[in-house]
Amino acid sequence: MDQTIERYFSDFSVPADVRSFVARPIGHFIEGKEEAATSDQIDLVEPFTGQRLTGLASGSAEDVDRAVRSARQALDGPWGRMPALERQRLILRLAEMMEADADFLAHLEAIDVGKSITDARNIDVPGAIANFQYFAGWTSKLDGRTTGAVALPGETLTYTIKEPVGVVAAIVPWNFPLQILSWKLAAALACGCTIVCKPSEQTPLSAMRLAFLASQAGFPEGVINVVNGFGHVIGQALAAHPGVDKLTFTGSTPVGTAVGKTALDTMKRLTLELGGKSPVIVTGKADLQNAAQAILSGIFLNSGQVCDAGSRVYVQDSAHDELIELLRIGAEALTIGPGLDPTARITPLVSALHRGRVLNHIETAHTQGAALVTGESASGDRREDGILRPTIFNRCAETMDILREEVFGPVLAIGTFSDIDAAVARANTGDFGLAAAVYSEDVNETIHLSRRLKAGNIYVNAHGLIDPTMPFGGLGASGFGKDMGPEQLDGFLSTKSVYVQVRDA
Numbered sequence: 442m443d444q445t446i447e448r449y450f451s452d453f454s455v456p457a458d459v460r461s462f463v464a465r466p467i468g469h470f471i472e473g474k475e476e477a478a479t480s481d482q483i484d485l486v487e488p489f490t491g492q493r494l495t496g497l498a499s500g501s502a503e504d505v506d507r508a509v510r511s512a513r514q515a516l517d518g519p520w521g522r523m524p525a526l527e528r529q530r531l532i533l534r535l536a537e538m539m540e541a542d543a544d545f546l547a548h549l550e551a552i553d554v555g556k557s558i559t560d561a562r563n564i565d566v567p568g569a570i571a572n573f574q575y576f577a578g579w580t581s582k583l584d585g586r587t588t589g590a591v592a593l594p595g596e597t598l599t600y601t602i603k604e605p606v607g608v609v610a611a612i613v614p615w616n617f618p619l620q621i622l623s624w625k626l627a628a629a630l631a632c633g634c635t636i637v638c639k640p641s642e643q644t645p646l647s648a649m650r651l652a653f654l655a656s657q658a659g660f661p662e663g664v665i666n667v668v669n670g671f672g673h674v675i676g677q678a679l680a681a682h683p684g685v686d687k688l689t690f691t692g693s694t695p696v697g698t699a700v701g702k703t704a705l706d707t708m709k710r711l712t713l714e715l716g717g718k719s720p721v722i723v724t725g726k727a728d729l730q731n732a733a734q735a736i737l738s739g740i741f742l743n744s745g746q747v748c749d750a751g752s753r754v755y756v757q758d759s760a761h762d763e764l765i766e767l768l769r770i771g772a773e774a775l776t777i778g779p780g781l782d783p784t785a786r787i788t789p790l791v792s793a794l795h796r797g798r799v800l801n802h803i804e805t806a807h808t809q810g811a812a813l814v815t816g817e818s819a820s821g822d823r824r825e826d827g828i829l830r831p832t833i834f835n836r837c838a839e840t841m842d843i844l845r846e847e848v849f850g851p852v853l854a855i856g857t858f859s860d861i862d863a864a865v866a867r868a869n870t871g872d873f874g875l876a877a878a879v880y881s882e883d884v885n886e887t888i889h890l891s892r893r894l895k896a897g898n899i900y901v902n903a904h905g906l907i908d909p910t911m912p913f914g915g916l917g918a919s920g921f922g923k924d925m926g927p928e929q930l931d932g933f934l935s936t937k938s939v940y941v942q943v944r945d946a
């Protein structure tokens with residue numbers, strides 16, 4: 442391992458078992474065991490040092506085929522025959538093992554994504570565990586219905602049965618690798634499906650650890666598989682594979698659209714959770730101290746690499762000056778540092794490539810005339826550690842790209858409004874519809890606005906709250922289908938209708 446990474450790990454006392462886990466080549470997890478990475482490897486890069494961590498298997502369509510066959514065998518074998526309460530016990534056992542492994546998992550997320558280890562400890566890992574705990578309870582509640590047939594002659598018994606949809610492919614991005622994987626896995630397992638996971642080629646570590654923990658927890662081999670490699674190879678092969686019954690994808694809108702089209706060629710069930718440009722409305726009746734705090738965490742959590750980040754704020758004229766000042770002070774007070782530093786709130790972006798994309802957005806905003814409140818100037822005075830300072834642009838017009846395009850970085854764009862109808866019209870502009878937030882102390886105003894905003898998730902006087910009981914998903918270019926909540930179960934179940942003609946006694 443490179444010396445710079447060694448020093449970084451020593452500075453933050455990374456445990457020896459984590460160091461050895463991230464230093465060895467990463468292969469696949471198929472048929473209940475980890476396979477060594479062979480021949481071709483992709484460089485896995487640590488975002489703070491920019492150094493190579495290790496090599497990742499660059500899998501092939503054959504690897505996908507083996508994983509899908511392994512998932513099918515598990516479905517036709519012990520997993521498919523397992524009583525629901527036994528499935529529940531296994532999912533809860535996995536949650537317990539994750540609790541025991543929580544600090545290890547948090548280290549993997551901080552090292553792989555570059556994210557704050559404090560957030561990984563407080564948000565990513567507990568959030569993932571909560572999903573398994575919540576969905577474990579659903580295994581025993583997937584009942585069909587007995588109906589009273591209303592249009593048939595004679596006596597009939599009519600009822601429905603819920604069955605697992607089959608083999609699920611889960612394609613997952615790099616911003617919350619463990620948590621988003623858990624959104625897919627927990628419900629799929631509860632419904633009795635088997636899974637082939639495709640983590641982002643930038644952040645495969647926690648998926649591999651989770652598959653290992655599941656095998657230790659006693660899941661039969663083949664229930665959870667992980668295939669690593671490039672998206673256009675592995676993701677594409679999964680989307681096209683006739684043995685996959687359901688595809689659940691979280692990532693960018695262009696890739697999601699392409700993957701969805703491929704999946705339809707073999708009539709797969711489909712859930713797409715894509716990008717967003719989530720609006721935030723701050724009315725003159727808002728508690729501005731509270732609003733500023735929530736807006737800052739809504740855009741700067743995970744250095745802005747969050748699909749439902751509140752990345753464009755519309756503030757009513759009367760509240761404008763005070764809010765801008767609170768946001769400026771708050772943004773400048775955020776501690777900057779590497780992910781493993783527990784005090785750092787703003788940490789490196791996932792890759793140099795992605796940082797370059799975010800910088801392009803910042804430069805365009807400067808060119809188009811947005812007013813910089815704080816953060817990255819147009820002069821190119823940049824840090825060299827993968828980090829971008831929290832950046833706020835004011836006086837943004839609807840014609841500017843910074844108010845319309847997903848940046849996926851620590852960049853907030855602000856515009857103003859004088860009457861609420863104009864705010865709603867501006868907020869509802871654009872193709873995305875993932876989330877929206879409203880700040881006001883007038884409860885009626887928040888209820889009316891919540892109804893009028895076009896988004897799958899609405900936050901009132903807060904941002905980015907996530908709970909396993911609540912479905913998460915968007916409208917329009919933000920995709921369709923839901924993760925979490927009972928609504929997600931339908932995506933992993935198929936309903937069979939049974940008609941029994943009853944003869945006279």
Ligand code: TXE
Pocket residue numbers: 612613614615616639640641642671672673674675676677680691692693694696697699700714715716717747748749847848849
């Ligand atoms: O996403 P991709 P990237 C947005 C965000 C970000 C942009 C690019 O705007 O800047 O997407 O991020 C796999 N067939 N979001 O490049 O490419 C890939 O390996 C099948 C929003 O990481 O969409 C990874 O596992 N699969 C988002 C997953 O798709 C393919 C979170 C997502 O990668 C593939 C992340 C292909 N042809 C980024 N190409 C959110 N909604 O939270 C790639 N993949």
